[in-house]
Amino acid sequence: MENILTINNLTKKFGYLTAVKDLSFTIQKGNVYGILGPNGSGKSTTLGVVLNVVNKTNGDFHWFDGNVDTHDALKKVGAIIERPNFYPYMTAEQNLKLVCKIKGVSTDKIQEKLEVVGLLDRANSKFRTYSLGMKQRLAIASALLNDPEILILDEPTNGLDPQGIHQIRQIIKDIAADGTTILLASHLLDEVEKVCSHVVVLRKGEKLYSGRVDEMSNSHGFFELKTEKQSELISILEDHKLFDKIKTEDDLITAFLTEPMAAAEFNKLMFDKGIILSHLVKRKESLEEQFLQLTDNLN
Amino acid sequence: MIRLVQLELQKLWLNRTSKILIFISFILPFTVLVLSSIKINFFGFFTLELGELGIFNFPIIWHITTFCASYFKFFFAIVVVSMIGNEYSNKTLKQNLIDGLSKKEFILSKFYTIIFFSLAATLLIGVATFCIGMYYSSYTEASIIFREVDFLLAYFVKLIGFFSLCLFFGMLLKRSAFALAFLVILYILEWLVFWGAYEIFDSADKAFHVKNFMPLESMYKLIDQPFQRVVMTKFPDKAELGYDYAVYFSEIGIVLGWTALFIFLSYRLLKKRDL
Numbered sequence: 001m002e003n004i005l006t007i008n009n010l011t012k013k014f015g016y017l018t019a020v021k022d023l024s025f026t027i028q029k030g031n032v033y034g035i036l037g038p039n040g041s042g043k044s045t046t047l048g049v050v051l052n053v054v055n056k057t058n059g060d061f062h063w064f065d066g067n068v069d070t071h072d073a074l075k076k077v078g079a080i081i082e083r084p085n086f087y088p089y090m091t092a093e094q095n096l097k098l099v100c101k102i103k104g105v106s107t108d109k110i111q112e113k114l115e116v117v118g119l120l121d122r123a124n125s126k127f128r129t130y131s132l133g134m135k136q137r138l139a140i141a142s143a144l145l146n147d148p149e150i151l152i153l154d155e156p157t158n159g160l161d162p163q164g165i166h167q168i169r170q171i172i173k174d175i176a177a178d179g180t181t182i183l184l185a186s187h188l189l190d191e192v193e194k195v196c197s198h199v200v201v202l203r204k205g206e207k208l209y210s211g212r213v214d215e216m217s218n219s220h221g222f223f224e225l226k227t228e229k230q231s232e233l234i235s236i237l238e239d240h241k242l243f244d245k246i247k248t249e250d251d252l253i254t255a256f257l258t259e260p261m262a263a264a265e266f267n268k269l270m271f272d273k274g275i276i277l278s279h280l281v282k283r284k285e286s287l288e289e290q291f292l293q294l295t296d297n298l299n
Numbered sequence: 300m301i302r303l304v305q306l307e308l309q310k311l312w313l314n315r316t317s318k319i320l321i322f323i324s325f326i327l328p329f330t331v332l333v334l335s336s337i338k339i340n341f342f343g344f345f346t347l348e349l350g351e352l353g354i355f356n357f358p359i360i361w362h363i364t365t366f367c368a369s370y371f372k373f374f375f376a377i378v379v380v381s382m383i384g385n386e387y388s389n390k391t392l393k394q395n396l397i398d399g400l401s402k403k404e405f406i407l408s409k410f411y412t413i414i415f416f417s418l419a420a421t422l423l424i425g426v427a428t429f430c431i432g433m434y435y436s437s438y439t440e441a442s443i444i445f446r447e448v449d450f451l452l453a454y455f456v457k458l459i460g461f462f463s464l465c466l467f468f469g470m471l472l473k474r475s476a477f478a479l480a481f482l483v484i485l486y487i488l489e490w491l492v493f494w495g496a497y498e499i500f501d502s503a504d505k506a507f508h509v510k511n512f513m514p515l516e517s518m519y520k521l522i523d524q525p526f527q528r529v530v531m532t533k534f535p536d537k538a539e540l541g542y543d544y545a546v547y548f549s550e551i552g553i554v555l556g557w558t559a560l561f562i563f564l565s566y567r568l569l570k571k572r573d574l
């Protein structure tokens with residue numbers, strides 16, 4: 001697989017504070033990556049370093065095959081970090097023209113990209129008249145101007161209203177569906193869960209996990225069960241070697257699997273033992289639960 | 300290089316404030332020059348015609364126009380300082396870098412723009428001076444006309460030096476107002492250096508020699524004040540009025556040295572800084 005970004009043992013210190021500590025990971029073409037971590041875990045700093053605005057303290061990183069300067073590589077990257085930054089006195093179109101000139105691409109695609117983010121009718125309004133949601137969408141349009149190899153988004157839905165969040169998410173999904181590699185930094189886990197195939201989990205500047213979302217925890221999921229014969233069910237489950245942890249909340253029983261098992265198979269087993277289930281759901285932990293597990297293990 | 304100048308020109312030209320300031324810094328010296336060259340009638344009491352003083356004669360006209368025009372550089376200095384200040388306050392500097400401009404290109408785009416405007420200002424003053432001179436001057440032989448065009452070169456270098464200083468202060472302080480205030484502080488500092496040197500050498504001449512190496516003074520020294528020279532031409536027999544007003548390559552060298560240093564320091568500052 002083709003590598004887009006490789007980071008080796010990257011460290012960034014701000015005085016005494018170590019914002020990023022010995023971080024290594026690679027971004028491969030075609031995947032959608034999420035960088036997860038609580039506030040202050042070093043997500044934005046890491047992106048700042050690879051985007052040439054923050055100086056690294058130690059380690060190194062390279063774009064693509066490592067034969068291009070960072071600033072030239074960035075011409076093939078689309079990135080939005082934190083807040084959308086444009087010249088307030090220029091219109092959307094003028095701002096995008098300037099970006100085209102910096103990236104050295106033709107201005108043909110401005111109309112097309114403005115249409116993608118739904119700003120075509122406001123193309124000639126000055127940037128300062130835009131709402132935050134529109135500014136964020138313009139930033140996405142600007143990042144897409146060069147049809148980038150990779151799109152980097154840092155907290156793209158921060159401070160937006162529900163409609164704005166929904167619009168941005170939809171745009172990201174559409175872009176991901178086109179096969180563009182995406183790197184999305186966020187502390188909003190459901191956001192990452194909805195679009196990402198891979199995650200890098202950071203805490204206090206250190207990497208806790210990097211890999212596929214579905215391989216993040218080694219659990220095989222759990223069953224949520226309801227039945228009339230609750231005490232019998234619990235005793236059967238406790239005797240069974242497939243289950244290691246059983247929780248009861250009111251009439252809902254949650255049983256965690258130690259080995260894979262299909263819901264139908266479980267249902268049959270219960271029926272054979274004379275227990276009729278009124279509720280059976282097999283679930284995997286949500287990203288949020290997995291994330292909390294992962295970060296808790298270290299506390 | 301053209302790409303970098305184009306980038307900066309778009310940033311400046313679409314901003315109303317800087318457009319007005321650029322306009323003023325070009326048009327105002329030009330108007331003053333033209334106004335001063337026509338006959339002004341003060342309500343019939345008397346007429347003032349500066350041309351009669353002989354200040355529009357070649358070659359002294361080169362000296363006078365470049366000296367006076369250089370005062371209007373402050374308008375463009377505001378533009379230079381704010382073109383850095385705005386990039387910081389709008390955070391567009393960060394965005395430019397993310398979009399793929401290198402830090403070196405960023406500084407160069409500002410520097411090339413400074414050169415571009417300095418060159419334009421020099422050409423404008425050159426052409427205007429030439430026309431007014433041809434109209435008023437008593438001498439129009441080519442050898443006399445072009446004898447002191449080196450004042451134009453001095454004017455050009457002076458503008459580049461001064462704007463580079465502004466660029467550096469802008470980069471250093473990130474805020475336009477602070478950067479302009481620092482120019483005043485630097486002016487005071489240079490007088491403190493002069494005072495210090497005077498204490499050491501106990502001679503005003505030597506102290507001035509030291510001060511001549513300071514940035515602002517070295518730029519000012521490029522074109523000495525021409526008024527004494529005008530008086531000199533009126534009283535040619537008064538030897539004590541004599542002074543050396545010529546442009547020296549050593550003076551140009553000092554200013555170019557400062558320019559190189561300011562641009563280099565601006566780049567270093569940007570390179571080291573986390574944005």
